[in-house]
Amino acid sequence: MVSKRRALRTAVVGVLGAASLALAGTAMAATPATPVAHSAAPAAAQQAAAKAAITAKPSVSTVNAWQLFRVTGQTTGLKAGSKVTLQQKQHNQWVSLPASVNTSRTGSYSLGVKLGLKGKNDLRIVSGSTASPVFNVTVR
Structure with a gap:
């Protein structure tokens, strides 16, 4: 009985880990190739100056x-x-x-x-x- 619980727990953790990796891959695929942070920094500086x-x-x-x-x-x-x-x-x-x-x-x-x-x-x-x-x- 103990080994079945451990196997179930391992399987659930493995599924959650795979889901996390799949979501991370989707997020990375949706991220544009050009970095957004570089274009946002000058805009923030302009707003602060304004x-x-x-x-x-x-x-x-x-x-x-x-x-x-x-x-x-x-x-x-x-x-x-x-x-x-x-x-x-x-x-x-x-x-x-x-x-x-x-x-x-x-x-x-x-x-x-x-x-x-x-x-x-x-x-x-x-x-x-x-x-x-x-x-x-x-x-x-």
Whole structure:
């Protein structure tokens, strides 16, 4: 009786093992020859880059020349500790100013700024290819 049970158990395990191999062979036959992981990785990177964003809010809208003010904001989709830099539009080109700071581990930042160019200044915060919406500060 014991040997019949052992034989039955062995037969069931053998059938299950054969079924597993058959299913694995079917799955492998259905898998396309070109790897999908390679085409999915750039798409995931593009989605992550598309989700990156920066907000920016100046503490004032009007300042005297060389008066200190702050720009604060939040980043999303960027690595903690990423460098953010203030840019100013000069002659229809964005110029990076010597005002930058690393984001906190939560993605926030606070940047002290002094501007000397009188008039309306178009400004933005950038990190790599990600930029905040343009904001304005008028210097008297």
